[in-house]
Amino acid sequence: MVLVLIAFPLSIDVSQYDLNKFYFSIIVISLLMISFLATESIFSEDYEDGSLEQIYLEEKDFYKVALTKISIYVFFIGIPMSLIGSVFSFANGVSADELPKIFVVLLFSTLILFNLFAFGSALSLNKGAMLGVLVSLPLTLPVIVLLGRAVRTIQYGEGFLEVLALLLGVGLILMAIMPLIISATLKTHLE
Amino acid sequence: MQLITANNLSYSINENQLFHNLTFALDSGSGLHVKGGNGSGKSTLIRILLGLTSPTKGEVIFPEPSPFISYLGHKNAIKQYLTPLQNLDLMLDSSSLESAMTWMRTLGLARVQDEMTATLSFGQQKKLALIRVLSNPSDLIILDEPFVGLDDSSRDLLSKFLSARLDDGAGLVLTSHIDPQVSCDELILREKEDV
Numbered sequence: 001m002v003l004v005l006i007a008f009p010l011s012i013d014v015s016q017y018d019l020n021k022f023y024f025s026i027i028v029i030s031l032l033m034i035s036f037l038a039t040e041s042i043f044s045e046d047y048e049d050g051s052l053e054q055i056y057l058e059e060k061d062f063y064k065v066a067l068t069k070i071s072i073y074v075f076f077i078g079i080p081m082s083l084i085g086s087v088f089s090f091a092n093g094v095s096a097d098e099l100p101k102i103f104v105v106l107l108f109s110t111l112i113l114f115n116l117f118a119f120g121s122a123l124s125l126n127k128g129a130m131l132g133v134l135v136s137l138p139l140t141l142p143v144i145v146l147l148g149r150a151v152r153t154i155q156y157g158e159g160f161l162e163v164l165a166l167l168l169g170v171g172l173i174l175m176a177i178m179p180l181i182i183s184a185t186l187k188t189h190l191e
Numbered sequence: 192m193q194l195i196t197a198n199n200l201s202y203s204i205n206e207n208q209l210f211h212n213l214t215f216a217l218d219s220g221s222g223l224h225v226k227g228g229n230g231s232g233k234s235t236l237i238r239i240l241l242g243l244t245s246p247t248k249g250e251v252i253f254p255e256p257s258p259f260i261s262y263l264g265h266k267n268a269i270k271q272y273l274t275p276l277q278n279l280d281l282m283l284d285s286s287s288l289e290s291a292m293t294w295m296r297t298l299g300l301a302r303v304q305d306e307m308t309a310t311l312s313f314g315q316q317k318k319l320a321l322i323r324v325l326s327n328p329s330d331l332i333i334l335d336e337p338f339v340g341l342d343d344s345s346r347d348l349l350s351k352f353l354s355a356r357l358d359d360g361a362g363l364v365l366t367s368h369i370d371p372q373v374s375c376d377e378l379i380l381r382e383k384e385d386v
Binding site (some may be wrong): 052 | 271
């Protein structure tokens with residue numbers, strides 16, 4: 001993520017473009033890529049070494065495992081990514097007052113993205129990542145649209161809380177439901 | 192006490208029927224040695240008993256409360272990037288760790304306990320995976336080819352351990368091409384002959 005955010009402004013003539021206006025899009029694209037790459041093998045190691053079978057024998061489903069793994073990813077990858085994205089926004093003309101808003105928007109977005117890509121990863125277990133991408137990527141498009149809307153509300157100062165509440169609500173619903181779906185998906189792979 | 196009951200189990204895959212209408216029950220203190228050629232469905236039967244695979248027909252019934260099952264299949268469920276000690280810490284409850292450490296010494300793994308599991312041989316990794324079974328106070332032990340990769344002394348140890356657990360009232364289901372030298376009933380799955 002850092003590489004993309006540093007390389008991008010260096011690769012274009014900043015005098016011709018107003019970097020502030022579209023830099024956030026670069027952050028969103030980086031977030032998308034990182035979320036996909038980070039969750040690509042979230043379950044594959046446990047599947048390949050047989051740990052999933054042992055977990056199933058103890059727990060009879062994978063809900064707790066899926067929820068715990070996604071939470072850990074959000075905590076250890078999502079929070080730093082959101083911080084980095086906020087800092088780079090600041091470095092590109094966003095005022096200091098708006099930094100906490102950007103951080104929170106990015107954090108709630110990673111909550112949603114990690115859930116979606118974790119589902120794609122569970123679906124494509126042992127079958128190549130392309131299946132997961134084909135399923136997850138369309139589901140992330142509404143999130144990207146919502147992120148764009150959130151940025152506009154930060155820039156113009158209206159409706160930010162409403163969009164934030166929507167992001168948080170969707171994120172929490174996915175955190176509750178997606179591990180159920182992932183659990184069923186992982187079980188079918190064990191069959 | 193009956194630990195597990197299988198009623199009319201059948202399994203087919205790709206129009207190939209592996210077994211049909213298998214019915215058996217396992218009591219405390221008794222063992223079942225599932226035998227058969229390659230592809231006869233031994234591992235599949237084990238996975239059906241564990242609930243990992245659904246049968247085409249039939250059911251598996253456990254009593255209430257369910258027996259505590261220890262299982263070791265073809266995959267060891269150990270992490271290559273951890274040491275044996277760290278793997279045991281991950282696998283076992285604190286109550287079983289002392290027993291696990293004793294088994295580590297008995298099986299000759301104490302001298303490699305702080306090395307990366309990835310550097311251990313196949314047999315050493317198998318022994319490490321077996322410690323989960325050896326240390327847990329399980330009511331039902333289910334093993335799929337447990338003797339593969341073990342040296343003669345370890346095989347003897349495992350056979351004696353399994354016999355002792357049967358005497359203690361545990362149940363045992365295992366598949367093995369090697370004679371387990373444990374007093375068990377036999378269930379033979381026959382491979383269908385090509386016509």
